[in-house]
Amino acid sequence: MRRLFYYKNIDMVNVDTVYKTVLYILNKEQRGYITPDEFNRLGTQVQREIFEQYFEELNQQLRIPQNDNEYANRIKNLEEKIDIFKTFASCTGANPFTLPTDVHRLGTLIYNTTEKEIQPVERNEYFLLNKSPLTKPTTSYPVYILEGTGTPSAAPSDVTVFPNAITSNVDAYYIKAPANPRWGFYAGSLGQYLYDDNTYVSTGLNVGTDILTSSITTNPTGIVPDGTYANLTTFSAPINPATISAEVAGGTVTSIDITTSGSGYSAGDVLTISSGQFTGAPTSDLIITLTAANLMSGSTYGSTQFELHPSEQVNLILNILIYSGVIIRDPSIIQTAAQMVQQDEALEKS
Numbered sequence: 357m358r359r360l361f362y363y364k365n366i367d368m369v370n371v372d373t374v375y376k377t378v379l380y381i382l383n384k385e386q387r388g389y390i391t392p393d394e395f396n397r398l399g400t401q402v403q404r405e406i407f408e409q410y411f412e413e414l415n416q417q418l419r420i421p422q423n424d425n426e427y428a429n430r431i432k433n434l435e436e437k438i439d440i441f442k443t444f445a446s447c448t449g450a451n452p453f454t455l456p457t458d459v460h461r462l463g464t465l466i467y468n469t470t471e472k473e474i475q476p477v478e479r480n481e482y483f484l485l486n487k488s489p490l491t492k493p494t495t496s497y498p499v500y501i502l503e504g505t506g507t508p509s510a511a512p513s514d515v516t517v518f519p520n521a522i523t524s525n526v527d528a529y530y531i532k533a534p535a536n537p538r539w540g541f542y543a544g545s546l547g548q549y550l551y552d553d554n555t556y557v558s559t560g561l562n563v564g565t566d567i568l569t570s571s572i573t574t575n576p577t578g579i580v581p582d583g584t585y586a587n588l589t590t591f592s593a594p595i596n597p598a599t600i601s602a603e604v605a606g607g608t609v610t611s612i613d614i615t616t617s618g619s620g621y622s623a624g625d626v627l628t629i630s631s632g633q634f635t636g637a638p639t640s641d642l643i644i645t646l647t648a649a650n651l652m653s654g655s656t657y658g659s660t661q662f663e664l665h666p667s668e669q670v671n672l673i674l675n676i677l678i679y680s681g682v683i684i685r686d687p688s689i690i691q692t693a694a695q696m697v698q699q700d701e702a703l704e705k706s
Contacts, residue, residue, distance in 0.1 A: 369662035369669045371399070372551045375539045377673050382680060390680050392539050392549060392656070399537040402675040403662055407534055410438050411461075437665040444529040451523045453515040460533040465515065467498050469525045474498045474517060482518060493518040534663035541656050556658030560617030561598045561650055563657065568600075568612035571650055573626075574643035577608045580636030590627040590644075594620025600629070602642065609642055617658070623648040 375395050382389060390398070414434045422429050441460070447453035455462065465474040477485065477499045485491045485499065493499045498519065504512040517526060540552040542564060554563045561567065579585075586601040598618030603611035625646045631638035648654030662672060 367666055369664050369666055369672060371537050371539050371659055371661050372553070374399070374662065374669065374672055374676070378676050378680060381673075381677060392541055394680075395676070396536070396538050398676050398679045399539075399662065399672070401679065402672055403534055403537060403664060405675070406664060406668055406671060407441075410434055414438070437668070438531065440663065440665060441531045441534065442529070443532055444527055447515060447526040447528055451517050451520060453517065453526050455513045455515060455528055456530070458532040459511070459513070459528065459530045461531040462502070462528065463531065464529045465500055465517075466527045466529065467495065467517070467522055467525060468527050469522075470495055472496060472498060474500045474526070476500055476502060479503075486518070495519060495522060498522060535660050537662045538658065538660040540652075540659035552657050552659055554617060554658055556652055556660045557617050557619045558651070558653040559594075559619045559621050560652050560658065561614050561621055561646075562652060562655055563614050563617050565613045566611045567614045568627075568644050568646075568650060569610070571644050571647055572609065572612065572642070573645045574640055575609050576631055576634070576638040576640045576642055578637040578639050579604045579607050579609070579634045582606065585634055588629045588633050588642075590629055592626075592628075594618060596620055600627075602629070602634075604634070607636070612644065617652065621646060621651060623651060623654065 375392070378395065379389065414431065417430045417434060420430075422431055427433075442463075445456040447455055447465070465476075466472070467474055472495070475498070479501055482493075482499060482501060485493060498517055500515050500517045502512050503514050503516070504510060505514055515526070538556050540554070540556055541549040542552055542562075544550045552563070582604045584601055584603055588600045588602060590597065590600070596619045598621070599615040601613045601615065602609045603613065623646055627644040627646065629642040629644070631641050634642075652658035662668075664672065
């Protein structure tokens, strides 16, 4: 029987809520300010620390007798937090295989042709197993060796499966690492930072009005009537194209708006919107040449939520405040937040 892992779709901790709460606490007594970039870096560090702590806490709790209460069982609550990151994907290659790129902790490998779990062994163990017909790996009892690629600081990702006859259909069940949080924004009319709630896609286009206007390289005239031309398509569009519309005034395009970001775009891509998608007598196609600033990866647009369980919101805020105190050199913030974190930890472990 194949062991199933599920990636639970639950509400995550909202990155905008955390950032604004941190700013509110810092500004309440005029103690300082942290920029979105500083917040994103601190959020990434704190989220990873909380995530890694789950496994140590679970190890500790497994050695402590637990109660049977439905909502206060510590092991059950920790496992629920970890379950968010459990997932599976096929390994690539044809033996040796390559693990999925987002593997953080490898759980189980399955040879899905026979629905058999592939057992991990060290290379010296494999040599011993292979000497005897009784222990030699078969498709019914396969084994694997996990090794690195030789790249410095890279996690092991090469999987050699025995017997060598297995060249496909190997699935990995594993725990993925949380994505780095990102508080995305754009500048308002007064230069203020406004939260962009669109999901960050590194190869997607920035979402908003007047987004690609400055990247127009050929602008037709003779478009009649003026107005909005929606759902425009482009030549050589990616598999997941953005939703594009154009605002026309005086017979020419004055604004290019993006409603959904799409994905698969790169700087230098040429987007051609045929003249036939406009009415009147356009003099040419509308041609747009993308720059790095048009993409979310090259701008401040697009947000990524914290991927932790909703119950971690307070923990996130307090720990970010600790690091914030270091940045703005206010030891009182560090002490106050640290005391609150210690109180919470003591209560959880008492």
